[in-house]
Amino acid sequence: MAKTNLWDERDLTEEQKLFKESILDWAERNLPLDRVIKMNREGHPFPPDIIKGLADLGVIMGTVPEERGGLGLNWKDQSLIAEVIGYVDPSIATAAGFMAVSTGWGFTIDRYANDVIREKYVKPAINGDKFIGIATTEPGGGSDVSNFKCTGEKDGDEWVLNGEKTFISGVEEAKKIGGGYWVNVRTGPKEPGAPHKNMTAFFVPIDSDGLTPAEPYDDAGRNAISTGGFIMEDVRVPEEHMLGEKGKGFYYTMEGFDNARILIGASAVGVTRRILEEAADYIKERETFGNPLAKYEGIQFEFVERYIEMEASNLMVKKVAAMQDVRYDEEGWLARTNKAQTYSPKEIAKWISMIKYKVPHLAKDTADDAMHWLGAAGYSSEYIFETAWRGVMSYCVGAEGGANIQKIVIGRETLGPDYVPYK
Amino acid sequence: MKFVVCVKQVPDTTEVEVDPETGTIIREGVPSVLNAFDEFALNVAVQLKETLEEDVEITALSMGPPQAKEALTKCLAIGADSAILLTDRVFAGADTWATAVTLSRAIKKLGGADVIFCGQEASDGNTAQVGPEVAAHLGIPQLTFVSEIEKIEDKNIICKKETDEGFLRTRCPLPVVIACMPTPGFLPKIPNMREIIKGKRKPYEEWTFKDIGGKEEDYGLEGSESVVVRTYSPPPKGEGIIIDDEPEVAVQKLMDYFEKEGIL
Ligand SMILES: Cc1cc2nc3c(=O)[nH]c(=O)nc-3n(C[C@H](O)[C@H](O)[C@H](O)COP(=O)(O)OP(=O)(O)OC[C@H]3O[C@@H](n4cnc5c(N)ncnc54)[C@H](O)[C@@H]3O)c2cc1C
Numbered sequence: 001m002a003k004t005n006l007w008d009e010r011d012l013t014e015e016q017k018l019f020k021e022s023i024l025d026w027a028e029r030n031l032p033l034d035r036v037i038k039m040n041r042e043g044h045p046f047p048p049d050i051i052k053g054l055a056d057l058g059v060i061m062g063t064v065p066e067e068r069g070g071l072g073l074n075w076k077d078q079s080l081i082a083e084v085i086g087y088v089d090p091s092i093a094t095a096a097g098f099m100a101v102s103t104g105w106g107f108t109i110d111r112y113a114n115d116v117i118r119e120k121y122v123k124p125a126i127n128g129d130k131f132i133g134i135a136t137t138e139p140g141g142g143s144d145v146s147n148f149k150c151t152g153e154k155d156g157d158e159w160v161l162n163g164e165k166t167f168i169s170g171v172e173e174a175k176k177i178g179g180g181y182w183v184n185v186r187t188g189p190k191e192p193g194a195p196h197k198n199m200t201a202f203f204v205p206i207d208s209d210g211l212t213p214a215e216p217y218d219d220a221g222r223n224a225i226s227t228g229g230f231i232m233e234d235v236r237v238p239e240e241h242m243l244g245e246k247g248k249g250f251y252y253t254m255e256g257f258d259n260a261r262i263l264i265g266a267s268a269v270g271v272t273r274r275i276l277e278e279a280a281d282y283i284k285e286r287e288t289f290g291n292p293l294a295k296y297e298g299i300q301f302e303f304v305e306r307y308i309e310m311e312a313s314n315l316m317v318k319k320v321a322a323m324q325d326v327r328y329d330e331e332g333w334l335a336r337t338n339k340a341q342t343y344s345p346k347e348i349a350k351w352i353s354m355i356k357y358k359v360p361h362l363a364k365d366t367a368d369d370a371m372h373w374l375g376a377a378g379y380s381s382e383y384i385f386e387t388a389w390r391g392v393m394s395y396c397v398g399a400e401g402g403a404n405i406q407k408i409v410i411g412r413e414t415l416g417p418d419y420v421p422y423k
Numbered sequence: 424m425k426f427v428v429c430v431k432q433v434p435d436t437t438e439v440e441v442d443p444e445t446g447t448i449i450r451e452g453v454p455s456v457l458n459a460f461d462e463f464a465l466n467v468a469v470q471l472k473e474t475l476e477e478d479v480e481i482t483a484l485s486m487g488p489p490q491a492k493e494a495l496t497k498c499l500a501i502g503a504d505s506a507i508l509l510t511d512r513v514f515a516g517a518d519t520w521a522t523a524v525t526l527s528r529a530i531k532k533l534g535g536a537d538v539i540f541c542g543q544e545a546s547d548g549n550t551a552q553v554g555p556e557v558a559a560h561l562g563i564p565q566l567t568f569v570s571e572i573e574k575i576e577d578k579n580i581i582c583k584k585e586t587d588e589g590f591l592r593t594r595c596p597l598p599v600v601i602a603c604m605p606t607p608g609f610l611p612k613i614p615n616m617r618e619i620i621k622g623k624r625k626p627y628e629e630w631t632f633k634d635i636g637g638k639e640e641d642y643g644l645e646g647s648e649s650v651v652v653r654t655y656s657p658p659p660k661g662e663g664i665i666i667d668d669e670p671e672v673a674v675q676k677l678m679d680y681f682e683k684e685g686i687l
Contacts, residue, residue, distance in 0.1 A: 009454070014496050018619045021497075025613045058616030071616055081616070 001028065002277035004284070006307070016080045023081065026057050027088040033278075033384050036224075040091045040387050044216065044226035045172040054098050055128025059085060061106045068110060069123040075324035078103065079266035079317055086270025090367075090388035092395070093224035095267035100400060101169050104260025105134040109182055109203065112244035112252055117203050121180055131179035134260070135165035135204075135230070136253060142167065142398060143405050145184075145253055146196035150232065152185035159202060159242070161185055161235040169399070171206070171213050171228030180205040182256065183232075184249045201249035203241045210235040221390025255345070258352045260400050262324060265355030266317045271363040271392055272310040276303065278384055279370040282377070299373050306366045313359045320351045350413035357406035360395035367392065424575075426468050426481045427533065428503060429526055429541040429557065430461035432494035436546045441656045457494040460542025462501070462611045464603035468540045469502035469612070471572050480504050482533060486514055486525050492627070499622030500614035507533075511631040516644030519548070523556030525642055528635040530561065537597045538580060543568060543604040554602035564595050567602040
């Protein structure tokens with residue numbers, strides 16, 4: 001751990017303090033920064049001891065209700081956990097793979113899946129024995145979620161799925177330890193003016209007949225977890241693999257994005273905090289022209305700017321987590337009480353898009369600054385900054401939704417639906 | 424069977440600095456942690472419980488300010504079954520004697536215990552007195568520097584006690600106070616999220632001096648026998664000499680140095 005400590009624990013609950021302490025203790029033994037750097041150099045699939053370790057620690061899918069194998073955590077707790085995971089692994093491979101993907105989407109899968117899928121896939125994924133993820137993006141594009149080409153046709157008791165999914169996180173991991181994906185397909189004609197209708201979500205096991213995984217991509221960063229894809233040729237899944245109701249896949253997907261994006265915002269706060277701490281250690285020690293670097297305003301003031309932005313982001317994440325807790329009632333289901341009417345799902349989505357846009361960019365820019373502050377040392381993989389920079393960039397360019405898409409959501413909710421750029 | 428583990432919340436010594444003017448520890452902004460010796464003692468107790476067939480109830484006991492609850496919450500996550508915080512203004516300023524009086528009265532109120540575990544010492548005071556004093560107040564035997572417990576059989580405990588020369592394998596009848604000395608490289612159990620949540624649901628109580636009885640003057644500063652005259656940091660030792668050479672050369676240089684300084 002860095003010598004500089006920029007955490008302020010005073011607004012954490014007793015449990016949250018212990019969550020943080022346990023994750024940091026675990027990381028000190030199992031995932032120190034040099035291992036993070038090494039893991040990213042070596043590439044995927046993710047080391048199985050880390051998957052199992054994270055699961056044993058209980059950081060995966062904590063928001064799933066207790067009776068279904070989760071911890072019944074609220075989103076304030078889960079986002080604090082996400083923040084600490086980002087802090088521990090600023091390459092965000094861990095955060096991406098097991099917080100955002102497994103937790104955000106796993107929680108949503110659990111909500112809409114029946115007990116068969118819950119028992120066979122969700123529970124084992126919580127225990128680190130399987131990987132579950134999301135497959136919406138197609139070769140034709142990822143942003144336009146209503147315009148996907150994959151299809152599903154009913155044949156007797158089964159559904160027959162066809163099409164291609166691409167840029168999918170964790171395919172190599174799922175191949176290795178088993179698991180599957182939430183897959184969106186079109187199950188009815190595309191209605192003019194309402195392309196988002198007739199989309200249906202299915203849970204598709206990675207080892208399904210007719211499913212061929214593609215070669216993984218050689219990504220710029222977060223290399224400890226794979227990004228790949230798969231082609232589905234007459235993949236047959238039973239009716240019980242349908243998530244929620246037929247034709248409602250688009251809405252569930254938006255909800256899943258919300259649940260993943262909040263954890264991305266939270267983990268990016270942790271990444272930023274770690275970068276600032278590690279950089280502070282260096283600039284306080286390293287001397288040029290007779291003074292430590294940290295004494296020069298050119299560096300100190302940039303540091304301070306980033307620190308302020310980080311704590312502002314932290315407050316935003318906390319607000320959003322509190323909104324999520326209003327959205328989901330105690331049982332983890334969409335609240336239908338009056339209390340829930342305090343925020344509409346669209347308003348919550350706006351706030352979530354704000355942190356999904358803002359915080360990964362902040363983390364990336366802070367890593368960029370840190371490389372400047374350190375000079376050549378910062379550019380080398382001896383320090384975490386370049387690994388972090390390449391990792392968080394994935395959340396800026398597209399993972400869990402591109403930057404401009406977040407801005408479109410925020411613009412729609414602030415200026416009004418008439419100003420949506422593509423309408 | 425009943426175990427009591429006495430624990431203390433201490434400032435994180437890795438981050439502690441001493442005020443050069445007053446000689447006292449700067450506590451502001453320094454995070455508090457569970458004393459590492461006590462954490463070891465609790466780990467030993469929890470592991471022992473797992474090996475015993477009969478039911479064991481582990482109570483974590485601490486005297487301290489209200490925020491010491493945090494240390495107890497951690498004990499509950501690690502495996503204590505219940506926790507009691509002795510917290511009262513009356514207890515403030517206690518030395519080891521008054522602390523031991525307070526703890527032993529609380530243990531009596533609990534109806535005693537078969538094994539009372541404590542850390543060999545606390546990392547903030549390093550006196551190593553509280554455990555033995557608790558034993559004295561309770562009138563039961565004590566074993567100090569215990570690094571390992573082998574077993575409990577026929578109302579006797581068998582454990583390994585570190586000595587300067589090696590270790591002693593000791594048998595002692597219950598009830599007993601065990602002061603635990605962490606083994607080098609010991610890694611305490613890291614409670615997972617589920618254990619932390621479960622821990623929060625376990626019984627936790629706060630007791631004041633009224634709960635354990637006695638007179639006010641038995642406790643805290645008034646009940647303390649010792650007086651702190653002055654605390655200070657010893658002056659720095661000055662720079663050492665590091666000889667970094669091949670063994671033969673290094674030994675020669677060391678001998679030359681001893682000779683020059685008249686040590687040999
Ligand atoms: C590392 C990584 C992991 C990923 N993991 C997964 C996964 O597990 N599952 C999954 O389904 N997908 C995954 N994705 C894909 C991700 O969801 C998409 O990258 C994202 O949705 C954007 O889609 P696209 O890349 O096809 O870009 P496009 O949709 O082609 O957009 C390209 C660019 O144009 C911008 N843009 C698009 N429309 C507009 C508009 N109307 N106005 C202004 N700007 C616009 C976008 O913001 C983006 O910057 C991953 C991506 C990455 C990089």
